[in-house]
Amino acid sequence: AQSVTQLDSHVSVSEGTPVLLRCNYSSSYSPSLFWYVQHPNKGLQLLLKYTSAATLVKGINGFEAEFKKSETSFHLTKPSAHMSDAAEYFCVVSEGAGYSTLTFGKGTMLLVSP
């Protein structure tokens, strides 16, 4: 069975400072991992995905994540937060080809202050 743990329910940063959203996963197989963002009253937008290629994955809006198998982690980072980054972020795992059900983490709300 697959599962995702997002270690922080809320993260607060100031505009222009780095962002770190933590995610640990559990999977019986070689997982695919994703980060989705959800702005208030909006749908889910894919930020980036890891699918067993390069372990450092670059996504949209300056976000990136590093897959670390030894630590079973897939933390999301951004060097400099922008006010528009304020949203809820979901770390998601899928057990890969042939079985594509997504399992979501509980989400991390990112708050960005001026």
Place this chain on the structure above:
Amino acid sequence: AAGVIQSPRHLIKEKRETATLKCYPIPRHDTVYWYQQGPGQDPQFLISFYEKMQSDKGSIPDRFSAQQFSDYHSELNMSSLELGDSALYFCASSFGQGALEQFFGPGTRLTVL
């Protein structure tokens, strides 16, 4: 580029009523997934279809049913609605079963009074 379309975007129903949510996948996508996101919760997988056949089943209540039609659109039918069914219902689509990326629609917000 065309995205996943869901209708209606908002729906208000009374307890014990029925509701039908519709999902139109991205053109040429043959797989559809339904998710339920309760207030302050993470999305939970309900059910998926590939080529008009149910491909996987998650935490979908027995009061709910779904199907995928020949044009690949899908409908989620919900009967005997309960207050706890109030949630945001997402549809996602992909090309091919087991595709690595699912494209999400904007969601239908169902409120049960």
